[in-house]
Amino acid sequence: MARAFNFSAGPAMLPEAVMRKASAEFLDWNHAGMSVMEMSHRSKEYMSVAHKIEADLREVMAIPDNYKVLFLHGGASMQFSAIPLNLTQEGDTVDYFNTGVWSDKAIKEASRYVNVNIVTGGEADNPTEIPDVAEWSFSDDAKYIHLCTNETITGLEFQEDQLEHVFAQGKPVIADMSSNIMCRPIDVSRYAIIYAGAQKNIGPAGLSIMIIRDDLVGHAREITPTLLNWATYANNESMFNTPATYAWYLAGLVFEWLKANGGVEAIASVNQRKAQKLYDYIDNSPFYYNTIKPTQRSWMNVTFYLTNNELESEFVQASKAAGLLSLKGHKAFGGMRASIYNAMPEEGVDTLIAFMEQFAKTHA
Ligand SMILES: *Cc1c(COP(=O)(O)O)cnc(C)c1O
Numbered sequence: 055m056a057r058a059f060n061f062s063a064g065p066a067m068l069p070e071a072v073m074r075k076a077s078a079e080f081l082d083w084n085h086a087g088m089s090v091m092e093m094s095h096r097s098k099e100y101m102s103v104a105h106k107i108e109a110d111l112r113e114v115m116a117i118p119d120n121y122k123v124l125f126l127h128g129g130a131s132m133q134f135s136a137i138p139l140n141l142t143q144e145g146d147t148v149d150y151f152n153t154g155v156w157s158d159k160a161i162k163e164a165s166r167y168v169n170v171n172i173v174t175g176g177e178a179d180n181p182t183e184i185p186d187v188a189e190w191s192f193s194d195d196a197k198y199i200h201l202c203t204n205e206t207i208t209g210l211e212f213q214e215d216q217l218e219h220v221f222a223q224g225k226p227v228i229a230d231m232s233s234n235i236m237c238r239p240i241d242v243s244r245y246a247i248i249y250a251g252a253q254k255n256i257g258p259a260g261l262s263i264m265i266i267r268d269d270l271v272g273h274a275r276e277i278t279p280t281l282l283n284w285a286t287y288a289n290n291e292s293m294f295n296t297p298a299t300y301a302w303y304l305a306g307l308v309f310e311w312l313k314a315n316g317g318v319e320a321i322a323s324v325n326q327r328k329a330q331k332l333y334d335y336i337d338n339s340p341f342y343y344n345t346i347k348p349t350q351r352s353w354m355n356v357t358f359y360l361t362n363n364e365l366e367s368e369f370v371q372a373s374k375a376a377g378l379l380s381l382k383g384h385k386a387f388g389g390m391r392a393s394i395y396n397a398m399p400e401e402g403v404d405t406l407i408a409f410m411e412q413f414a415k416t417h418a
Pocket of ligand 1: 064128129130131132202204205231232252254262
């Protein structure tokens, strides 16, 4: 069977070249006589894989030397608890943006441990825009500022000018980049911490990645569980206990694929084109519409509704039959969502647009 275009928000489509390479190495990796997933994480072979993966990630994202890269379990969600436990003491204050479901979850978790000041947002369940900087209120004594750069469910993404205003506060900035990491070049040195679950734009589920400035490791509260303490990972090459070895290896294949295809810069121009043409089509069709503020729309998660919402389930069924999978939107937001991460070929977006056009014609 041919591979379909899979628009799932996560776990999500992986590059075909990566899947083929993994498949070719599945039974016997590099003449080791076994699969990577059957190897001891402490073996020389696996350690060499792990070191290369970190080196490739550092190259792909141009990570400065004073940053550590941690490979973790527990998803991005586990870091919602780890962040306050590693960086604050009881009674401290922290600043959080509330721009959607994921930032809200981070806030709920942080609120168990510290005083959370909401910089902006939180009134509406699924905001469709990030308010103007004039409406933001930071607290003077915040230990850090947390934000989710791309709200995956709605497709709402922070833009450069707003991020500049965040950096200008002079506080450590912590970013949940689960759904837009590596979609374009960024200057890692502007952030204190970048973290992401792998299953959107990096690899399979089970692995998450943290890029963290050296000096932020080693301050965890006494009560912090060992596996939530970043020092545990930093001091043990992310191998204090058994890591998600196979997911880690697959992420490495994705980094190799990115490098071979011109890196993040090259993929960024493809991503921009993919998103632009899909939004252009939606905006110009009376049949579909998008509710996100046009200047803050995500490159990665494109949400849209059908003007006649009674046709939604038919749209989902027909798109599936046409080989366009997982387009149904998140239940919290409704409508449709096309997640078009790095691994989604431009052809997938072209095919989607052609399908939408055809569907609109036959249902006008
Ligand atoms: C998917 C997602 C998460 C949750 O990731 P898990 O790995 O399931 O914990 C957190 N933040 C964002 C922005 C996401 O898209």
